[in-house]
Amino acid sequence: MQLNPYLSFNGQCEAAFKFYEQCLGGKIVAMLTYGSSPMADQTPPEWRDKIMHARLMVEDEILMGSDSPPEHYEQTNGMSVSLGIDNPEDAERIFHALAENGTVRMPIQTTFWATRFGMLVDQFGTPWMINCE
Incomplete structure (x- = not known):
């Protein structure tokens, strides 16, 4: 079993993961936008550059995240x-x-x-x- 944090962002996932890559000395190994996904035609134009899935490797550990559509975004609460x-x-x-x-x-x-x-x-x-x- 593997247990990984999966972070949700309000449109800042790309900037956050680039920041984490620098701070933690990791490597972004995946960053898929909504616009480059099979859902591109169902995505509003202003949201196509947002991140559908990001994956950062730090040694053998994985941190994942994405931009949640505004109607689904909730600020992180009750965890670290x-x-x-x-x-x-x-x-x-x-x-x-x-x-x-x-x-x-x-x-x-x-x-x-x-x-x-x-x-x-x-x-x-x-x-x-x-x-x-």
Whole structure:
């Protein structure tokens, strides 16, 4: 079994995944627009450049996402994408990169369970937890 986060965006998926690719050191391996899909003729012209499916590989891990049509989009609530990072310096770097133009909920710091732990919501509305045990 494989368990992957699948993120929904309100028209910002392409920008978000390019940002995540940079912050996380991954590689976008798929980015399909609505306009290049078999549904292109059923898609409003202003939505054809939006992302139907994106896939980012970070080492052996996968992050996926898409732009939800406006009538189906709901802001992320009640969950976070949790990153387990082995090196405290990498944890700090990734935390601060993801926090750019976002909102820090808990600054990255030492806790009783981790060398570094922090929580943020990035500029695209995705909640993250960075944990370095």
